[in-house]
Amino acid sequence: MEHLIVIATCSLNQWALDFEGNLERILESIRIAKEKGATLRVGPELEITGYGCFDHFLEGDTYLHSWEMLGKVLQSEETRNILLDIGMPVAHKNVKYNCRVIIYNGKVLLIRPKLFLANDGNYRELRYFSAWSPARYVEEFHLPRIIRNITGQSTVPIGDAVISTIDTCVGVEMCEELFTPNSPNISMGLDGVEIITNSSGSHHELRKLYRRIEMIKEATLKNGGVYLYANQQGCDGDRLYYDGCALIAVNGQIVAQGSQFSLKDVEVVTATIDIEDVRSYRCISSRGMQAVNTPKYQRIEVPMALSQLQLNKKILIRPTKPIKEFYHTPEQEITMGPACWLWDYLRRSKSSGYFLPLSGGIDSCATATIVHSMCRLIVEAAENGVINDARRIAGETKNSDYIPKDPREFANRVFHTCYMGTENSSKETRERAKNLADAIGSYHIDFNMDDIVTSMQALFKLVTNKVPKFRVHGGSNVENLALQNIQSRLRMVLAYLFAQLMPWVRNRDGSLLVLGSANVDECLRGYLTKYDCSSADINPIGSISKKDLCRFITYARDEFNIPVLDGFLTAIPTAELEPITHDYVQGDEADMGMTYDELSTFGKLRKIERCGPFSMFLKLVHDWGSELNPTQVAEKVKKFFFYYSINRHKMTTLTPSYHAEAYSPDDNRFDLRPFLYNAAWSWQFKKVDSLVIEFEKED
Template sequence: MGHYITVATCSLNQWALDFEGNLKRILESIRIAKERGAKLRVGPELEITGYGCFDHFLEGDTYLHSWEVLGKILESDDARNILLDIGMPVAHKNINYNCRVIILNGKILLIRPKMYLANDGNYRELRYFVPWSAMRHVEEYYLPRMIRNITGQSKVPIGDAVISTIDTCVGVELCEELFTPNSPHINMGLDGVEIFTNSSGSHHELRKLYRRIDLIKEATLKSGGVYLYSNQQGCDGDRLYYDGCALIAVNGQIVAQGSQFSLKDVEVLTATIDVEDVRSHRSISSRGMQATSVTAARNISSTPSSYPRIEADIALSDSGKNSKLRFMMPPTKPIKEFYHTPEQEITLGPACWLWDYLRRSNMSGYFLPLSGGIDSCSTAVIVYSMSRLVVEAVEKGDENIIQDVRRIVGESEDSMYIPRDPKELTGRIFHTCYMGTENSSKETRQRAKKLADSIGSYHIDLNMDNLVSAVHTLFALVTNRTPRYRVHGGSNTENLALQNIQARLRMLLAYLFAQLLPWVRNRNGSLLVLGSANVDECLRGYFTKYDCSSADICPIGSISKTDLRRFIGYAKDCFELPVLQEFLDAQPTAELEPITNEYVQNDEIDMGMTYKELSIFGRLRKNQKCGPFSMFTKLVHEWGNELRPTQIAIKVKRFFYYYAINRHKMTTLTPSYHAESYSPDDNRFDLRPFLYNSAWSWQFSRVDALTQDMENE
């Protein structure tokens, strides 16, 4: 008896710089953890500030307010008799660090800075912070006066150390450190640490969870131990959705897994573990040999042989009068980890992101130009999924969501309004509009109307031919020249310009209706405009700059056409929306050119490549870091059985040409939910030029030379 420990980790929906709200959620998670008998609680990375503060981490105010919030936690009665692992930025000797602060009973035990910083993809931590490089070394940190007055301490240790409680040893590992080849948990485990905490700010990306869970299981599979993983959840005010999924693993097996997508602001995960299981798992001679040899090797180097141990006057396991009760509670048994399919991820992730964005922006709802194509259809269905999630949460009695819904739909604070049906809620907060012209087909108009009726959106159907004609007439009046569509004998230049008139007018109309539709319905506020350009069209630049893809936010801007089709197929059955089959059967078309008996505009013909090919080009360009030459050589092996080298070279050169001439469009890309690893988002994720030499003369000549050699073999 006396070896059973209840531990807690959590997912918190923190918001950048929302110090008051973040404090409230931290304290709530501590209260829940204690109610469940936990003696150790770990929270997400930078939970006091929110992870996505970006350049606000360069401001002194951010550090001041972080200490003020930590002071509130130190003073709180809720923070007593539990070991707390709290995340915040700390400045030490004029250097900014991303830190964990370990506190117990109103005292700070240790400030542990992050040692390996995430600095690629969506992350730029080296812009704001410096990694702690002194392994197994601590210094003295002199506390701010406000904290001295609370704790009675003038200085505390800062650095790479572990916490030694009465009955076990706890070590800290921060987010990116788990993903590095020589993770800190390896050496900590060899030095006797039995419980590892990991505080993370990890975003959702399709199919990414497998890697995260595999790494967490592997962290304790060989060396044994208890691993507590905490993650941020929700939209932190940016393009990313942090997908929660807190985890607890013991000796390579998952014993508890939190939800990956949730509207909850606070989710606490607990498990009861037997620390003797860790000691038994480690009782093999080869591990003992390695542990002692590592220590011996360190003794002859400049690096300290062992981790500094900071003593914590607390036993995480129960003893005395509570030991019998705890002994009767068996340790939490291993479970089979759960993964969503990509279709489910699209159903849930962007929907949760949209809800956070709507409730925190103080807007009255969303507006979407609904074209009758699969992209805007997908966007609309994601909004409907959001309504479904909100209604489910309301039915479970979530008071925070009930109050948010009442505020968004314009009900008074004392209103008894409760959304009971997703369609009814959608009708209050979601507005769609079909903006037709003489080039639109009756099929797309009908599909848009049927979809709006099926999900309950407030729908408008209009023709904008008079607006288009007015612009045509103005241009002809000013220039004495009348441009024509290609099917009427016009040039490609004339044809493209005439298409763009329609596209850009739709953007103007979208913002007009978004501002005034609530007024039309005798309601307050205005609407956020949703875009609906997918990742493949963005990569190719197959959209008009400042057309209706220019919006406030875009939930599908980093999702491929292929995955969107799978999502719609899934939603058709899951949401009982048979109309979605019509969208799956339809050919993708922009409907910006006149329809004749001989010609109907087709997206893939216009682009000169298929959506499937675009996905392949995108992954090779971004994930495998291929230029034209290396992309060609890889595709020769991939496509060589179906296509000749000359045909592959043509496709590669066509892609890079259009990618180059359209890259400037990424500078104005609507902020999009990040879901795909090859997103071309120029604003942060994909940092590349937007003015290229589109001839790629040197690169293409190398491709042509290699092609000729292959063809001559």
């Protein structure tokens, strides 16, 4: 039985700069791993500091406190007799690295810096860290005095080395390294490394998990071996939600998988593996030919066997069998990901709840339904560690025995909705908002704001002696837009007024966070008023397309048994900012001059496939050629780029949004493009027009 080993990986809900809280969660994961019989435990990337410290990684304090926390881990009796792979930043020779620190029984065995840094999309690791180079290079690291006094060591190896135990060999791979073409796991496996750990800070995006799991399986499919994947889980203080899903793979098959979305702060996944299975799997002649010519890694010897505890028959019976990996549908991902993010944000911001302007349209409906999902998750997890936060946010005292048992009852305590009507609002949207609030249990208020709008118009008339008119009353486009924007911006002001004072009205402490509800397609097109209800504290749907939101609402209608959601699905999207007449009803897609499906396509081509106007036209003239002629395709492409460019400035003030889609136009972290363009795109559009002429000649 000495070839059987229990290994552990974990998902931790770490929080940037929450050193004591992060330490507590690390120690708890080690306790759980040992209780399950594990002799090797790996945690998420930069778990001591939290991954999302950003420019705090440039501060000396961050490194000092990291060593202080590592010292506490080294001194803890709970960390004995288990090989630990822990993440923290390390400064070596005045250069900062993203590192794993391998420790055993109060000693530091190895500091392994990251070789390839994530530096695109949401990630800017090269801003804070340097990549270790070259591969397999190792030198001495001089430990700080605080660690020397604990371990008695002066120096330890730092670099690209592996750990050799009595019975196997363990190597380290870090997050982005898995996604590179020539991943370190290839050369480590060929050099006889049998167990590879991967600590990650990987965020959730819709439909992304499949790629991650396939790459983890692939890492050991050709080469054999055991692969442990650990990930951050939760909101680390920014737009990203790290979606956990710790994994263990053996010889290309998943044997253990953690949850992707959870309110647990600590989740440990273990498996019992037979190391002889790896050795048998690797008995391939062609692999041996490559292995003998592979450059060698320095091995750091540690006098322990990972299989040494396996004589305890109560802990181990048999190796863990392969399982079929599990994936959520995109609708389920929207149900759970933003809901978990909202809960982390709410409990850590010390706010008293959320406030949402509920318009009766599908976007604010989707936001409200996500909050309802949050309340459902809290009720389900009330016995599993979220109870203290739930009691505090619900307004209960420390000695209260309150337990949230009904999502509607809990929502009434923490979720406030408001319908702000005007003379342009319809009876149908008001009723939909009220019915949805009733269905999910939010504390709902309803009022007309015509007097406030009229007073603004009166002020303008007093100052200018001019009276602007809506287009349907003979006004110009400029007047029409200004009159719409008055209503939109006043709603933002009123939302913050009520968010600050509603807890006081209900004899409670604190204030509410205002939720936004602009979807990713509207942001991309700039179809929103700057500083209107799109301006809020956070926005759970700001990176989700209209198409996906509709699918989510359809799913939630059935899963949550909320029949009133049907009315939102069939309603025509409209801002209701212009007067309704017998022959005119304002519609979003008509206003924009393009459909939401077309916007999603434009967004993916612009961001994910990196297309400018010319290359976008070339792709779409073929994709849409069966329905549209080249002139029509060109007009749509040019219209998109015109409105995208004149509205790009709005993205600089965009409400922080849950990141769920790879074509998000969020300027603040993800989509780094100019906000002042030549909206004529003169040369680009000329190229498109010349190609249209050529295509139509051929026809």
